[in-house]
């Protein structure tokens with residue numbers, strides 16, 4: 001996808017750009033509301049990620065401008081909690097979705113997929129063995145039974161399944177699911193793998209999430 005990122009915090013922008021490029025997207029970045037209005041109406045993008053507080057204007061103005069030009073590109077507002085005070089009005093202005101900072105990259109990635117108008121339906125349902133994930137309705141199943149997964153567990157399992165058959169290190173999983181702020185010394189990945197196993201595994205059968213000693217974790221396709 002060709003994505004326009006409107007963000008004035010360099011650290012946040014570089015984190016997002018790195019992740020989006022790693023997933024094969026093309027990213028154009030601007031920190032200016034004025035430039036965003038011009039770029040956003042060129043029809044050259046499949047998705048706009050929009051911060052609200054910009055040095056030369058308000059993201060709401062960018063939203064209104066793009067929608068007034070009748071450009072149907074999906075727009076996800078990505079902003080700090082205090083700035084997203086009125087979510088309903090953002091949606092009224094023409095935003096398709098919003099995400100509150102700080103967030104894990106996997107969450108942003110999931111929102112982008114969910115909002116991509118030209119998105120491939122094939123990517124909506126993920127399957128590995130008899131586990132399936134519907135990434136739009138956020139329903140996980142093992143066989144016929146629905147399994148209730150809070151959003152972080154869902155994101156972890158989704159990441160493992162999108163990279164089925166690959167061994168993923170704890171650090172990779174931390175970066176993808178918890179984001180850049182997390183302490184490397186944390187055992188949070190192992191804890192969450194434990195939660196998933198308890199919900200998904202069947203007694204007497206090998207775990208659906210393999211531990212690869214000294215390397216990380218893997219889900220088999």
Ligand code: CA
Nearest residue numbers: 008051053054
């Ligand atoms: Ca900002």
